[in-house]
Amino acid sequence: xxxxxxxxxxxxxxxxxxxxxxxxxxxxxxxxxxxxxxxxxxxxxxxxxxxxxxxxxxxxxxxxxxxxxxxxxx
Numbered sequence: 441x442x443x444x445x446x447x448x449x450x451x452x453x454x455x456x457x458x459x460x461x462x463x464x465x466x467x468x469x470x471x472x473x474x475x476x477x478x479x480x481x482x483x484x485x486x487x488x489x490x491x492x493x494x495x496x497x498x499x500x501x502x503x504x505x506x507x508x509x510x511x512x513x514x
Contacts, residue, residue: 442500444468446475446507459500472498472505480507 457464
């Protein structure tokens with residue numbers, strides 16, 4: 441089971457999917473693509489303390505993906 445968390449204007453929004461369920465994967469992929477287009481940055485997170493990594497495309501086998509709003513300086 442995968443979880444995509446979007447930390448944005450609406451708080452923490454979660455999308456969950458089972459990698460074997462095509463419909464759930466497509467919903468999660470669509471959320472990933474929409475937020476990437478909005479400029480959000482996606483990171484694969486690990487429970488074991490291993491350093492996360494930035495994702496440029498959706499990975500249906502990722503257990504946790506965290507989206508954050510890019511920080512703007514000024």
